[in-house]
Amino acid sequence: MATSRENGLPVPDDIIDKILLASPSFSSLKATRLTCKQFNRVFQSHPNSVVRAVAYNITGPALPQALECIRHPLIPIHTREPPYRAYRSVTEEYGDLSSAPITPLETHEIMLNSNIVSWLEDLFSFRYIDRTTFTSQLSSSESRAFCVSVYRLMLYSAIADLNAWMEVFSFEHRDHEGLEHRNNIEKGRRTFSCLSTRELLQLHSIAEFLREILSFCALKHGYPDDICDLAVVAGPAQILKYFYNEADIQTLDDISYYFEGEPDFLASVSSSPHIKILESRNIEPSPNFAHWHSISSRVSEENSQCDRCQNSFGFSAYCRSTFLEISNGNPCYRIDMASQRNYGPQRIRQYLKGRLQYNSTEVVPFIEKAGKLGSSLLLQIWDDLWRLNLVQQQSQAQPLPQALPDWKEDSYLCNLCFTNFLIENLWIWWRHIKSSSQSLKEDCCHGFTCEMQMSSVAHTEEFNHLCEKTPEDTMR
Template identity: 55%
Template sequence: MSGGNGLPVSDDIIDRFLLFSPTFLSLKAALLTCKQVYRVFQSHRNSVVRAVAYNVAGPALPQALAYIRHPDVQIHIPRSRTHTRKTPSQAHWSDFDSDEDSEDGSSSRTHRQARKTPRKPVSVRIDQLEDLASAPITPTESHKILANSKIVARLEDMFSFRYIDRTRSTSQLNSSESQAFCAAIYHLMLYSAITDLREWIDDADFEHDVNVYVGDYADYIENGKKLLSILSTPELIRLHTVAEFLKEVLTWCVRAGGYSDDIRDLVLAAGPARILRCFDKQDYLMLEPLGEILDFFEEELGLMPGILSRPHTSVLESRNVKPPADIAHSVSISSRVSEKNSQCDRCQQSFGFGAHSRSTFTEISNGECYKLHITSQRNYGPQSIHRYLKNNLRHNSPEVVSFTNEAKNLGASLLLHVWNNLWEMELVRQQPLGQQPLPDWTEDSYLCDTCFTSFLVENLWLWWRYIKSDSEPLKENCWYGYDCRTQTHNRIHAQKLNHLCEQTRH
C-alpha cells in the first residue's frame, strides 16, 4: 500500500529508510531522489536528523552535542566558495557538503577578535548539559558532528592499537568501550574549549607584575574545575585515561620540538583535534598547531600548574578518590587494556605507536592506515632505507643507487618484501656475538624502532645480496667485504668487486 505518495511503499517505510541513513551525505542523496521522499522527511525532520546524527557519532551523541552547544564553544564551519550565504532560517537540510573535515576548534584569530570582554565564569549544572544535548539538531551542527566524529574515530583507532590489539589498526573496542572512550574525548574537547589558553594569552595584560597574570591563569583553571565537578567519578577517571593517552601521543612531538615532557599537560588545553594534527604532521612543522601555547609557556612553565591535572586531582580528592596510577587508569575504558600490548617482543620496551611487524608492513603495502604507520614510511621508505645497509655498504655509491632503484620499484610493499624474503629464504642472522643477551628474532615479532633498526642492519644486506644474485651472478668478493673502506671513495673499486659479503682478510 503506497499511502497516496505515488511510490510503491508507504510513508512509514520511507521514514524508516531515512532513519537508517549512515551519513548526512547519504541522507542528502535520498532527499534529492524525489519530492515524495522529501515531503516525508519534512514531516519527521527532527527525528530523522537526530537518528542520522546518532549513526554518525554513535552512542556518545549527547556528549558530542553538549560540546558543540556549550556557550564557550564557537561553531565555525568552512563554507564552500560555490555556496551562497544563508541565514539560519534559510538553511536547508539538503545543504550538506561532502564528508569534508573541519577544524575541531573555531578559527582562533576570529574567535579572539570577537571576544572583547574577559570570559565569564562557568556556571553550568549537570541538568543543563543534558538540556544542551536534547534540542533539535541544526544543519550547521550536523557539519560539526561529522567533523568531530572523524577526529574521535581516529583517536579511538589509535587507542585500540596502543592498548587493545596491535595486529589491527582499526578500533577493536566493543560498543560499550567505544561509547566510554568517545564520551571521554568529547568531555576533554569541552574542557579544552572552556580553558582555552590562547584566549587567556590574548587577554592577559603582561605589563603588570607576573603574579597578576598568574592569578588570571588560575581563574581559567577554576572555570575548568567547575565543569569537572559536574561529571561523575567514573567519567572523571575516563577523562584522566584519555588525557594520559593524548599526552603519550604528544610525547615524541614535544621531544622532537626540543620541549620538556612537563609541557604536555599544558598542551592538552589545545584540544584533541590539534594534538592529532601534530601527530599527523610528523615533520619540522609538527608543533605548528600548538605554536602560540608553546612559544609563551616555554619560559613560564614553572609558574603555570597543570591545566588539567591540578583541577582534576582536586575534584577527585574532594570525593576521597585517588586517581589510578600507571596503566591502571585505562581499565576505566576497557578491562582488556594491557601494557604488554605495546611492548617490544625482544627488549620488552614500550613502542607506543611505532610497532614494526608483518601486519604493520602489510597495512603499509595495502595503503591502509598511512598516518598511523607514517614513521615506518618515513624512516624505512625507498629513499632512506639504504642507510641501514651493513657498515660501509651504505657509503658505496654504485651499490646505493642500484639498491635504491630496486626499493623504488617495490614502493609501499618494500618492507613487506624484505621481511617475507628474509624469512622464506632462511636468510635471517640471529643475535650477533658480543651483544647483550636478547631473544632471537622471530618471524611474527612486534619490534620497537630500536630493535627493528638492529634487525635491518644485521639482515638488510643479506636480502639485497639475495635479490642481486637472483638476477645475475655476483662479482668476485672483496677481501674486506662490507667493512671495506675503499668502496666509500673509489668508484671503480666499488663497481669491480662484490662487497655484499663478510671480511675474510684482516
C-alpha cells in the same frame, strides 16, 4: 502518513522514514532525500527528529556530550566564524542545550568531532587492547566510556582555548580579556565537579592517553617533555593534528616558554580539571598501567610491548601487517609518515651495513630496485628474508653478544629494534637480489667495512663488498 499506493512508490512512508532514520551520516541523509520528492516529503514532516536520529547514528550514546562540546555557553565566541553565532541564540532560546534542534552548521561540527573521537578510539584499541588491527575492538560499553570522556575533554579544551592564550594573556590585555577568559576556564573546570568518581577516573585515563600521544610527538620532533603538561588544554583535535604532522608543536613550546615565569598560572589552568576534584574526594587513580582499566579491563601491557626488547613500542609498531598496509597504498596508521619516508625507497639504503651505503657500485642499482618496488618495498624485503630463511642463517652466523630473543616473522617491533633488524639483514637481502641475476665478483677481504668503498669506484667494481670481513688469520 501515505500508504505505498498513495505515495506512488512500492514502499509505504513508514519504511521510507526508517530508511531516513538509519542514515549513517548527514551526507547520506542528504543523498537519500534527493533521491525523489517523496523521500524529501517524509523528511520534511519531522526534520528535527530525523537529524537527531542521524546525529545519534554518528556519535552513539555520547550524543549529549557531543552536542555539549559545540554548544556550551562558556566556549569563547571568537573561536566561531560569524555564521556560528546564529545557532548560539537558537540553543539559548531552548534553554536546555541538549534538546534544541540540531542546525545544519552543527551537523558539520558533529561530523568533524566524531571523526576525531573514532580515530582516537582506533588508536587506543590498537595501542592497548588489540594490536593486530587498527579498527577499534572496544565493546559498546567501553566505547561509550571512551567517547564520552574524549568529548568532555574536547569541551574543556574549547573553553580553555589555548590558541588565544598568547594574545589574551599578553601584558596589554591581561587585565580585562585575560581575567574574563580565566574566569571562564575556572567555571569550565567547575562543571566537572558534578561527575561521578567513576567518570572522573575514566576522564583521567583519557587525559593520560592524550599526554602519551603528545609525548610521542614531542620526542619525535625533539621538544622537551614538559610541554606535555599542556596536553589537556591543547585538546584531542589539536593533538591528533600533531600526531599526523598537520600542526606545529612549536606553539606549545612557545606558550610553555612564555609562561615559564608563572608556574602557578600554568598549573592552575593547564592541569586536567578532574585532578583537584578527585583529590577533594580522597581518590587517587590507580598507578602505572592499572588506571587504564577504568576504560577496559582487557587492557594489557604486553599488547604494546616490543617482542624483541620488551619496551613499549608506543604508537609505532613494525610488523608484517604494517608493511602490508603500506604496500596496499592504504593510509597506514601503525607508523607515522616521517618514519614511512625514512624506510622508503629513497632513504632505506642508510641501513645497509658497514660502509655499503657509500659504495656507488651497490647503491645505484639498490636505489633503482627499491624505487621499482615502491610502496611494497618493506613487505618484499620482509617476506623475502623469511621465505628464503635468510634471517635465521644470518642470526646463526653472527650471534649477538647479549642474549636477545630471536627475530620472528610475526614479531611486533619498536622503531629501534626494526632499525637493528634492517642493519643486520638488509645487506643480506640485497646480496640475494643481486646474486639471483648475476654472479658476484671475488670478495674484498675487508667486506662491508672496506674504506675504499668511499673513494675508489675501480675497487668497488673489481670486488664484491656484500660479505663479512675475512678473519685476520686467514688473511695472513
